[in-house]
Amino acid sequence: MKLVVQSLLIIGCLILFNCKEEQTSKALSEDTIAYxxxxxxxxxxxxxxxxxxxxxxxxxxxxxxxxxxxxxxxxxxxxxxxxxxxxxxxxxxxxxxxxxxxxxxxxxxxxxxxxxxxxxxxxxxxxxxxxxxxxxxxxxxxxxxxxxxxxxxxxxxxxxxxxxxxxxxxxxxxxxxxxxxxxxxxxxxxxxxxxxxxxxxxxxxxxxxxxxxxxxxxxxxxxxxxxxFDYKAVSSRTGVYAEPSLLDKVQNEFSDMEKMVAAAEALYGTYAWDQFDVIVLPPSFPFGGMENPRLTFATPTVVAGDKSLTSLIAHELAHSWSGNLVTNATWNDFWLNEGFTVYFEMRIMEALYGKDRANMLALISRQDLEEELEGFKNNPEATMLKLDLEGKNPDDGMNSIAYDKGYLFLRTLEETVGRDRFDNFLKNYFTTHAFKTMTTERFVNYLNEHLLEPNAINFNTNEWIYNSGIPENQSIIRSDKFSAVEGLLETFIKTNAIDAEITQDWTPQEWVHFIRNFPIEMTIEQFAALDNTFNLTNSTNSYIAMVWYEQSVKHNYRGNDIDNTITEFLNRVGRRWYVSTIFKAFKNADRVDEALEIYKKSRSNYHSVTVNTIDAMLGYSE
Missing domain, CATH: 2.60.40.1730 (tricorn interacting facor f3 domain)
Known part of the structure; x- marks a missing residue:
């Protein structure tokens, strides 16, 4: 009604007072707040x-x-x-x-x-x-x-x-x-x-x-x-850049890029950026990946030799819709970028590699979320999807809440309304808002008008977005493979024996789940037994190595020259997630002095994004 009245006043001004053109333009601009x-x-x-x-x-x-x-x-x-x-x-x-x-x-x-x-x-x-x-x-x-x-x-x-x-x-x-x-x-x-x-x-x-x-x-x-660095094509619209010694290895690692683009398009519409390339940067790059349009920046830590960590590429590709095509208007709305992207990533992985693998990834996401919720137990407002970051660094909101609570919200929503309805809704959402930005409030209105109300579906959207914690109506994610991993770990803790043949075909996600769930009473002898059997201290898979180092620090395992191996890892790798996880383990184990000795030597190898995080964590100042 207000806009109608304003429009009539402007028309009246033109007719009755012969307003100057520039005055009319100014009035219109004042009534149209674009940002x-x-x-x-x-x-x-x-x-x-x-x-x-x-x-x-x-x-x-x-x-x-x-x-x-x-x-x-x-x-x-x-x-x-x-x-x-x-x-x-x-x-x-x-x-x-x-x-x-x-x-x-x-x-x-x-x-x-x-x-x-x-x-x-x-x-x-x-x-x-x-x-x-x-x-x-x-x-x-x-x-x-x-x-x-x-x-x-x-x-x-x-x-x-x-x-x-x-x-x-x-x-x-x-x-x-x-x-x-x-x-x-x-x-x-x-x-x-x-x-x-x-x-x-x-x-x-x-x-x-x-x-x-x-x-x-x-x-x-x-x-x-x-x-x-040089370029090598994967398909007519996908390819990789890498230093010459890595180029063939990187091309082979990311050889499913075209399949990922095709799977994404089948879900939510045409890829809008013409070309999807990836450049593998030196190891100091602070993130797993950065979804720069047409050219994703990626860490070399995902080049595992067996395509086992390429869900990261699916994640950055998904940003071509959620984040790059439809973008959070402010950093308070960051979950609109990342929650949607994690959901889309899981759907791409399911389409290409099956539901088992997607559910393992989703369960690790759920575990990450639980750890983040525990970390924010004294600061519950930080667990809301819609944030208030005024006066704070927006980097503070770039955590598992945006990614994994956002994903869990959307997965729960999909299970409530049905996958076909939800897919149609998301495809229309991306098409309708292409090359535009989105606030949380506008998304909620769009969700109500185009999905929930037309289908007479009640859903506690506001509780998910504006309240802390996780609502009771949450998707329950299950994985038979993870259940088997948990059974093997339980047997090992009781018997100190493990059948290595059972683990022969394990994915990195199964190994991560196994290691992450070590109980507090795990003994040094048990760490040594696993290390002697599987040489985990020298794992060539960076993800497995990271969680093994985290648990080794927590339990004070120092076998197999692991202290030097961790030091070398922290000097070589600048990926903030990996680095902060290990330094946090040192801090929680009351080994800050050791952490600081390593950090003083490795700090110059890190990007400022990583430096700022670790400085604050360890209380470091030059």
Missing amino acids: VDEPHSFAKPNEAAITHLDLEISVDFDRSVISGTATYTIDNKNSETLVLDSKFLSIKEAKADGVKTSFKLGEHHEQLGQALGIDIKPTTRTVSITYETTSQTEALQWLSPQQTADKTNPFLFTQGQAILTRTWIPIQDSPQLRITYNAKVKVPPGLMAVMSAENPKERIKDGLYSFNMAQPISPYLMALAVGD
Whole structure:
């Protein structure tokens, strides 16, 4: 009704008072609020919003600096200031429609950086910023040749999620902003550069690369990698980048990529990004994977040699719908990205590898959730799906609640309404909101209007989303294979004997379940027996190794030179999940001094995302 009245007033104004065109435009813009309040950005996109970026930069490995110019096309609603986010950047010059203009950096905020205000005119349509990164830039990790697989050339990669893109590009760093971009990137001759865009398949001799991202993406999905790597196709629309010594191994490991894309399309509609490639980065990359559109960044820890950890690739592919296509509007709505993606990942894995494997993955997800809930028992509001992260680092919300409670909510919903109905609903949801952002509140309305109310289904949606903990009506996940694992573990604890033949065909998920469930009374002798039989301390599967090291620290098992092996692992691997799990085990076992000795040596190998987590965990300060 309010909008009707406002519209009539505007029409009346035109008829009776012959309002000027610009006044009418201003009134309309004030009545049409396109963007919600964003606690993690200084930008004011309802006044002036960026829509396209032309980026021209040079990558200088000698100085560890990116420098260049970012030129933005803006949707200007008669504003005289464009506000961008900037953190640890050296701003050299600003131009509005090609003419030099003044700019001002606001007071520095520890998490958010600084507001960058550029003076513009109500008619301004383009703004250019010339800038350099600095030694404090958090998104970038500059690696020496020794920190790469082939140890011949340096390497650079970016990590923008959640609010780190502002540390290598001045930008309106909110997920609800979507932009297209073109880029020209100059790198040392002989190296290759790739971005979250259309990418080269071969190296360019002079090191000048051009990129185009035609589909609008959120700023946290801007990504760049530069190094000594090559490309190998898996199919006409999928392929891998990796350092030369790893390329064949990586291509073989990810050879099911095309099958994954086809399975995903069969579930929820056409893949919207043309190409799905993966680049395997050096081991300091802080995440398992990052779903940068067209080019997923991945950790080498998933290259196990037997495709056993490739559910991560299914997860990052699923983000091409949930996260990249339909994006959380703010980081308070992060579960909309990750809960949906875990659900979609499980459906892809079920379609390709069967329900048993999917249920094992789902049960591990459920165990992760239980551990997270225990960790938040004194902070129950952190277990809500819809978060309030104002004044906090959005990274605080990137935990098992968003991923695994979000998944459990959607799985329970699917079981309540029926899989066919739920699949039709999700497919329409992705199609209807493609290349748009979504708040939790808008999703709840859409869910009610398009699934629950038409089918007369009662579901406690608000309890799942806005209350702490897990409601009683939750999906019960079962796995016969995990039941067999539990039986074998129980027998081993009682008899100290284990039949190695039974474990011959175990998946990593079965091993993880076995090791994770070691009882507190597990003896050092029992650890030694398992290690002597299966050589778990030297496992080549990074996931199995990680949980074995965690349990070994908890139980103070020190056989088979495991202390040195753990130290080497923590120096070599920078994946935050693995690193934080092991350091947390040290802390809980009152072995912080040991942890700090290892960390002082390994810290320089980690990305800032991992460093910030472990610094806080161990109380470390330089």
